Amino acid sequence: MDSDPLGLVKCQQCLGDLRYGDGAFACDKCSLRYPVRQNLIFMGYDRKEQEHINKIILTESAHQTNLDEIDKHYDFAQPSFKLSLILANMAKNDIESDGAVALDVGCAGGPTGKILSESGFNTYRCELDPNSLFSGLHWKHKNLQFGKHIVCDTQWLPFPNESADLVFCKELVHHIADFAPFFREVNRVLKNNGVFILAEPSINYRDRLAQILGLSQDKHYGHHYQVNSAYLKSLKESSFQLYRYFIYDYQLKRPLFLNADEGPKKNRLPHSSLKMKFQRAFGGSNVFFLRKTANLRQYPKRPQIELINSKCLLLTDDYLEDERLKKFHQILHQAAQGK
Numbered sequence: 001m002d003s004d005p006l007g008l009v010k011c012q013q014c015l016g017d018l019r020y021g022d023g024a025f026a027c028d029k030c031s032l033r034y035p036v037r038q039n040l041i042f043m044g045y046d047r048k049e050q051e052h053i054n055k056i057i058l059t060e061s062a063h064q065t066n067l068d069e070i071d072k073h074y075d076f077a078q079p080s081f082k083l084s085l086i087l088a089n090m091a092k093n094d095i096e097s098d099g100a101v102a103l104d105v106g107c108a109g110g111p112t113g114k115i116l117s118e119s120g121f122n123t124y125r126c127e128l129d130p131n132s133l134f135s136g137l138h139w140k141h142k143n144l145q146f147g148k149h150i151v152c153d154t155q156w157l158p159f160p161n162e163s164a165d166l167v168f169c170k171e172l173v174h175h176i177a178d179f180a181p182f183f184r185e186v187n188r189v190l191k192n193n194g195v196f197i198l199a200e201p202s203i204n205y206r207d208r209l210a211q212i213l214g215l216s217q218d219k220h221y222g223h224h225y226q227v228n229s230a231y232l233k234s235l236k237e238s239s240f241q242l243y244r245y246f247i248y249d250y251q252l253k254r255p256l257f258l259n260a261d262e263g264p265k266k267n268r269l270p271h272s273s274l275k276m277k278f279q280r281a282f283g284g285s286n287v288f289f290l291r292k293t294a295n296l297r298q299y300p301k302r303p304q305i306e307l308i309n310s311k312c313l314l315l316t317d318d319y320l321e322d323e324r325l326k327k328f329h330q331i332l333h334q335a336a337q338g339k
């Protein structure tokens with residue numbers, strides 16, 4: 001075991017120090033014990049959200065980890081992994097500090113923790129659904145040891161103020177109905193000038209019309225798609241400045257309008273508004289690169305934490321050995337070779 005399994009992780013309720021022993025991380029001040037099971041630290045969520053949170057966990061467990069439906073995940077994996085590699089590479093250039101702390105927030109079972117670790121980041125993985133988080137443990141890296149995999153509601157991150165250099169968030173925010181508090185929480189954990197990467201699908205005019213007419217096809221519990229300008233407005237209110245924007249086309253498997261002139265060192269604002277209009281007309285996934293420009297005057301009071309029951313974790317080590325997962329490693333390897 002690592003000599004310091006605690007790393008940056010704090011009590012999710014009071015953000016105070018934890019101590020490790022007897023298979024749990026404990027906060028004496030809150031009399032809370034966060035149990036460890038199968039390499040995951042089980043934290044929780046705001047007690048008031050219990051019903052909603054349990055529904056999300058059930059929905060995502062079924063959606064993300066069912067190996068009998070793995071084919072559709074293979075199809076998605078190729079463009080998705082390619083995007084993650086592009087983003088990690090840019091983050092490495094923008095941040096330029098080996099061992100910088102990255103939080104992979106809403107990571108599910110994907111390889112982004114491994115990709116960020118290979119790019120030199122000291123990476124923590126955070127995810128609400130324990131099965132999704134566990135399913136990603138087949139992505140191995142020496143930095144992704146015990147203490148780096150945390151089951152928690154991403155709205156209440158168990159890290160100190162101004163502790164992270166990068167918050168990486170891919171395809172999470174459309175699961176959050178009221179995303180402004182989440183952006184404020186990202187502001188809290190990021191260092192000043194820290195980078196927030198948000199890769200997020202959003203609705204275009206045709207989707208919006210279908211929503212208004214009640215013809216929307218999306219029946220997935222907990223999906224709340226927005227228009228991209230709603231995200232940007234809220235991000236600005238949380239003291240984030242956009243320094244790069246492009247669209248990622250999952251069908252073409254490549255970025256659109258990725259402008260080399262846009263970057264933190266160019267000292268010029270990106271031409272984002274036309275590109276965002278293009279996305280609203282024709283679709284595609286938004287990629288926002290943002291810098292935190294200031295702390296917020298005030299952060300919300302921490303809630304009473306209800307722990308996620310570690311019995312919700314149904315997967316076992318057998319899952320990680322399943323042959324069908326190997327194809328994801330081939331897909332990642334090919335994406336890294338530029339195929």
Ligand SMILES: [Zn+2]
Pocket residue numbers: 011012013014015016027028029030031032
């Ligand atoms: Zn505490």
